[in-house]
Amino acid sequence: MILLYYPKLTSPKNRRFPLSIMALAAVLEGREKYEVVDGNLDPEPDKTLARLIETNHVELLGVSVMPGPQMVSAMNSCKAIRESYPDVPIVWGGYFPSTYRDATLNANYVDYAVRGQGETTLLELIEVVRGQRSPAQVAGLSYKEGRQKFHNHERAMQGPDEFPWIPYERVPVASYLRPSYFGKRTGAHQASIGCPFQCSFCAVHEAFGSLQKMESPARTAAILRHLVDNYGMDGVQFYDMNFFLSESHTRELMENLAPLGLHWWCEGRIDAISRYSDETLEWIRRAGCTMIFFGAESGSNKTLREMKKGITIEQTIEVAKRMRKLGIVPEFSFVIGNPQNPEEDTHETISFIRKLKRLNPVSEIIVQHYTPVPQRGKMYGGIDGGIVGFPSTIEEWATPRWYNFTIRVNPSMPWLQPKTKKLIDNFETVVAARWPTVQDIRASKASRVFLKTISAWRYTTGFYNNPKELTMAQKWIRLRRPKVESI
Ligand code: B12
Structure with missing residues (x-):
């Protein structure tokens, strides 16, 4: 299973669609088993993530991170997950890792950083964690081996029409x-x-x-x-x-x-x-x-x-x-x-x-x-x-x-x-x-x-x-x- 996590960044009454992870869900739909967890909606997202990890074989935890409050929530959650479940690979995507890739990889609770557009990079990263592809072959990916960091070249942008529609039925639309x-x-x-x-x-x-x-x-x-x-x-x-x-x-x-x-x-x-x-x-x-x-x-x-x-x-x-x-x-x-x-x-x-x-x-x-x-x-x-x-x-x-x-x-x-x-x-x-x-x-x-x-x-x-x-x-x-x- 792939977990997609949108850490809390605003109060429940100001929440909006977590568009970044919904865009990623669109490319997983029908191909991979996945779950979406939104910290703006779920009062205890860490508990939900832990429950999902304990009851499923989680191959990758994908976290969407904007600078500011969301980065702080992401940091706290990922530290806790890494401590309790050290085998779950963690990838950060979104504006924070895209802008501050080295700081992101310096954390021992982040394994990969996805820069820029994420849909295709995520699909290829899933192959990496399954041992079917080398991380060096994934455009837009930053990763580390030992103390060394690698920042692959940028991924060519794909237009919105090249991806499927967001699977709205997988999120509680009315609450957004x-x-x-x-x-x-x-x-x-x-x-x-x-x-x-x-x-x-x-x-x-x-x-x-x-x-x-x-x-x-x-x-x-x-x-x-x-x-x-x-x-x-x-x-x-x-x-x-x-x-x-x-x-x-x-x-x-x-x-x-x-x-x-x-x-x-x-x-x-x-x-x-x-x-x-x-x-x-x-x-x-x-x-x-x-x-x-x-x-x-x-x-x-x-x-x-x-x-x-x-x-x-x-x-x-x-x-x-x-x-x-x-x-x-x-x-x-x-x-x-x-x-x-x-x-x-x-x-x-x-x-x-x-x-x-x-x-x-x-x-x-x-x-x-x-x-x-x-x-x-x-x-x-x-x-x-x-x-x-x-x-x-x-x-x-x-x-x-x-x-x-x-x-x-x-x-x-x-x-x-x-x-x-x-x-x-x-x-x-x-x-x-x-x-x-x-x-x-x-x-x-x-x-x-x-x-x-x-x-x-x-x-x-x-x-x-x-x-x-x-x-x-x-x-x-x-x-x-x-x-x-x-x-
Ligand atoms: C919506 C939005 C918000 C909303 C969030 C809504 C919500 N869901 O709750 C609100 C209004 C709360 C917000 C707040 C802030 N925001 Co804002 N926000 C945006 C905005 C307009 C759109 C983001 C979005 O949803 N895009 C749509 C999705 C589909 O795109 P995406 O997020 O980029 O996701 C793609 C990739 O990044 C990647 N990806 C993302 N996450 C992940 C995760 C994984 C695992 C992977 C593999 C890939 C991946 O794949 C996705 C699909 O291709 C952007 C500007 C923009 N147009 O992008 C600014 C922007 C992200 N915000 C920004 C900032 C700075 C903030 C604030 C910190 C400061 C401020 N005053 O604006 C605040 C912080 C919050 C706070 N409480 O004060 C900056 C970040 C820049 C930076 N690097 O510093 C941006 C870029 C605006 C700008 N030009 O400066 N924001």
Whole structure:
């Protein structure tokens, strides 16, 4: 039996489909005996894993690991399993091992790391553990022999249509369809893999290279139709890194999605949308698009060039205006704190955000501190070799210093003066209070009005210092800030 494990990374009420292991389940279905264990659903996943190991011949435990909370859960579970069942081979896949392959293999409770796309690599790895293939012959695999580590060459990307559908019947679908701004039963789907761009602050191309392959629009619509008809799904979040690749593909996809009557969220690029015709944008609206997440990143064209972002602030302004006309909420995300001039970058970006808010007040704003990740090319901010090396063990990644770095809340970067960091955080607090996110469906109208009222003077005068009363009010009302879903 093959065990597929998705360690806990969020609270039960925020859980979504564990898409990574569901994609792996799709290629095992009908070929291998397997079980799926999701720590976001199962309150005692370690006990479930132990029970499955004791009652079956488990040939491989496959663990999906995103940096941050999920890495910590994966570390704790795998240590326990290795101690009690030392003969079960353990493989980690997902963004953590793809980005930090050596740290992953340094753990004595991880035997293999799968980098990038996992379906075919997993099938070949099963042959390795059965002694039918050498690990050296598996593209995308990292492994160790004694003290030596081996990182095989990258695996060529396969498009979603080359794999079977996810076997939804193998997971409790209804428990994953959650209430959100987009629907009473919101699901998740990824309609493409990879991203062709090479933004020098983003983790995606380190893991997946710079290529994108799309699912055919007819298949995307058929899968969603299955979820609508059989499980009553009424909203969906598309987790693609880049949902709108070309205008012709977008048109075809929208024509396929429109009859489903879904409300949905996705991530799009500002340059792509700014080039689309009014007619295509109208199709996007008609197909049920409610909100689009855009990486606007900075209020300076110089910084955007340094990030290799491929957009301009003029395009962002254009998109903010077009979204307003169309009635789709744009969610603009910013990565603040260019190491070369963090103060200037922060001031320029704050004033740009204020301009966007004037042009389109419903825009949602996400403010993040620049937190470097390994790059295949040069790192944004000219910091190659300049920041202290990344941790070489999973345990060090789990320490508060590196945990806070990973979740991007408090990355403690040497170039960011405490004064500037405070300004960024205070500004975020004031903006989030002045325009409470529509995505928090629990917040009452009265609490929104209250927050807007008490924060108005700060936003109007630009006095962001020490907004304690807003932090307290937000805590008291338990209002959530806009969530970073994907960048
Ligand atoms: C959905 C998502 C989330 C959801 C998780 C939903 C859930 N199921 O509960 C939420 C919102 C909770 C989340 C949170 C975070 N996320 Co997130 N998230 C994503 C997102 C958008 C999609 C992931 C996904 O489901 N993809 C679909 C599946 C099919 O693809 P996949 O996961 O890559 O899996 C494939 C391979 O990786 C591999 N694979 C994966 N697991 C395994 C296991 C085995 C055994 C094998 C063999 C292969 C394998 O095979 C799979 C099929 O090919 C990605 C961006 C993206 N578009 O990929 C970011 C992303 C993974 N998140 C990221 C980050 C940093 C976070 C956070 C740590 C920080 C943050 N503030 O965003 C938080 C941490 C959680 C927290 N509590 O704060 C980063 C990771 C980058 C990095 N290396 O540092 C990403 C890449 C975004 C980015 N561009 O920076 N996230």
